[in-house]
Every structure is written in C-alpha cells, then in structure tokens.
Amino acid sequence: xxxxxxxxxxxxxxxxxxxxNPAYNRTRLKGQPFISGNAPFRxxxxxxxGGDNLFWGFTRALNRYFEPLVKGHTGIIxxxxxxxxxxxxxxxxxxxxxx
Numbered sequence: 788x789x790x791x792x793x794x795x796x797x798x799x800x801x802x803x804x805x806x807x808n809p810a811y812n813r814t815r816l817k818g819q820p821f822i823s824g825n826a827p828f829r830x831x832x833x834x835x836x837g838g839d840n841l842f843w844g845f846t847r848a849l850n851r852y853f854e855p856l857v858k859g860h861t862g863i864i865x866x867x868x869x870x871x872x873x874x875x876x877x878x879x880x881x882x883x884x885x886x
Contacts, residue, residue: 846853
C-alpha cells in the first residue's frame, strides 16, 4: 500500500510539473529572492530582517496586551515550571468538578 501511495503521488507531481510553462528560461537572477529590485547580497546576514522590525505595527497596536506578557518572561526556568504546574492544577480541578 505504501509503494502504491508513493507511485500515485509521484504521478501527480509529474503531471503538475508537466503543466508548467515550457517557455521558461532560467537566467542568472531568475528565481532569486526579490529585494526591492536589487540583486541579493552574497552575505545572507545582511538580508536578515529581525522580528522587531517585521512585527512592529502589530506589537505597537497591541502594546497594552504585550507589555505585561513581556514583563512576565523572566527567563528563569523555575518560573515557567511554576506556571505550568499552577495551570495544570487549575485544569485538573476544573476536570474534577465537571466530572
């Protein structure tokens, strides 16, 4: 059955491949990332866009929600384990009451 599924998936992939544009000509920069019309940098580190810049508008609009969450992340594993145990205790109590 597994081999049959692989063969069917291969046939489907081949049909999709054949439906592509036969006039496609691969040139030097075709298929490269589009960076405002500029050729990509050789150093990938120069192209990196940080999450702060990417989600700036989103986090700015929801600043009142995110600010307490950021303050709550101390980076100390004991705090995270504490919150996990408290959350699991609340869930178990809720399940116990509902049953």
